[in-house]
Amino acid sequence: AQKVTQAQTEISVVEKEDVTLDCVYETRDTTYYLFWYKQPPSGELVFLIRRNSFDEQNEISGRYSWNFQKSTSSFNFTITASQVVDSAVYFCALSELTQGGSEKLVFGKGTKLTVNP
Amino acid sequence: KAGVTQTPRYLIKTRGQQVTLSCSPISGHRSVSWYQQTPGQGLQFLFEYFSETQRNKGNFPGRFSGRQFSNSRSEMNVSTLELGDSALYLCASSLELAGYNEQFFGPGTRLTVL
Numbered sequence: 001a002q003k004v005t006q007a008q009t010e011i012s013v014v015e016k017e018d019v020t021l022d023c024v025y026e027t028r029d030t031t032y033y034l035f036w037y038k039q040p041p042s043g044e045l046v047f048l049i050r051r052n053s054f055d056e057q058n059e060i061s062g063r064y065s066w067n068f069q070k071s072t073s074s075f076n077f078t079i080t081a082s083q084v085v086d087s088a089v090y091f092c093a094l095s096e097l098t099q100g101g102s103e104k105l106v107f108g109k110g111t112k113l114t115v116n117p
Numbered sequence: 118k119a120g121v122t123q124t125p126r127y128l129i130k131t132r133g134q135q136v137t138l139s140c141s142p143i144s145g146h147r148s149v150s151w152y153q154q155t156p157g158q159g160l161q162f163l164f165e166y167f168s169e170t171q172r173n174k175g176n177f178p179g180r181f182s183g184r185q186f187s188n189s190r191s192e193m194n195v196s197t198l199e200l201g202d203s204a205l206y207l208c209a210s211s212l213e214l215a216g217y218n219e220q221f222f223g224p225g226t227r228l229t230v231l
Contacts, residue, residue, distance in 0.1 A: 037222075043205055045222035091160065104150065104173060105209075105220065107160035 002027045002096045006108035021077045021111045023092030033095040034075045040088045082115045121223035129229045135196040138226045142189050142210030149191040154205040203230045
């Protein structure tokens with residue numbers, strides 16, 4: 001069965017520091033998608049990125065970057081020059097194709113990031 | 118374009134009662150999924166509906182049920198509430214095109230069972 005592990009439960013940094021959130025996944029599927037979501041205190045899950053299993057190119061979006069390494073089954077997320085507004089819980093997720101033909105997300109436990117001024 | 122909406126946002130119930138939560142997907146989206154989020158278990162998949170049919174169900178007891186209407190709006194029902202049902206219930210909708218379909222989440226309904 002699919003599994004997503006986020007070993008870091010909580011991380012606290014000072015503003016402007018860089019921070020990396022780790023994500024390790026397990027799957028037997030050859031085709032799958034990986035995701036990162038941000039959950040601010042309001043509770044809504046905000047989509048950050050989707051990565052296809054066949055695309056191992058790293059991606060950068062502003063201060064955010066993602067490092068996908070199939071060889072180590074990892075999909076790590078780095079925030080450069082962190083800001084207080086980055087404080088949230090971040091979830092890594094893996095898509096799982098179900099018997100019904102639909103896809104469901106398998107989430108990690110999340111990493112709570114606190115950025116202090 | 119309006120996002121996924123969920124009502125109510127907050128709910129307080131007592132043990133043994135039942136509750137119905139509502140989710141309105143993004144216009145044009147036909148698939149609706151439900152997730153339960155608790156501090157202990159994290160985010161767990163409840164079920165998914167497409168064209169008024171349940172396509173998949175997570176590992177939850179029969180007290181948890183749902184349905185989807187012809188306009189794609191979905192409701193989930195929890196009967197005989199237990200303290201452990203206190204959670205944030207998140208709904209997500211997707212367009213359902215060939216290939217992967219990104220799920221857009223609503224703000225959630227926070228249920229407290231006393």
